[in-house]
Amino acid sequence: MKTVFRKSFERDLKKIKDRWVLEQVKRAIEEAEGATSLKGVSGVKRLSDAGSFYRIRIGEYRIGIAVERSEVEFVRCLHRREIYRYFP
Template sequence: MRDLKKIRDRAVLAAVKLVLEQLETADTLEAIPELRKLAGASGFYRIKVGDYRIGLSISDGVLECVRCLHRRDIYKRFP
């Protein structure tokens, strides 16, 4: 994901990578911590990691990481 290259804070980057690993091992959406459905956007979710948000989409049962941006930018560029 190209957005990860722009994160300068190593602690935040490590936390984001940990969340991405949790996404790979989760069997259901309920097993993913801090996952919230976006209001007004069908099939889109977000996970908070400090001041950053990971934007996710789900279609045909496949969860895809779309964006990882600062909270001031994520809702302008996602979904």
């Protein structure tokens, strides 16, 4: 799948200090790029009543993604307490 990154996602990654989380985010991005559909990406869950918005769980962090046909847009990467305030 084609991947696109929003500025907000890039800013969120700069704020994360935990190397394990950053490595897992990198793995999730690579997994999304190599997958032909969302079923090929582990930890993906559709957000209820949110249309084409999904989240990927990485420990205490969540990655918010938007899916349009064969394109995955990485929108936010925040702690689980904060993600649902800013996404979707």
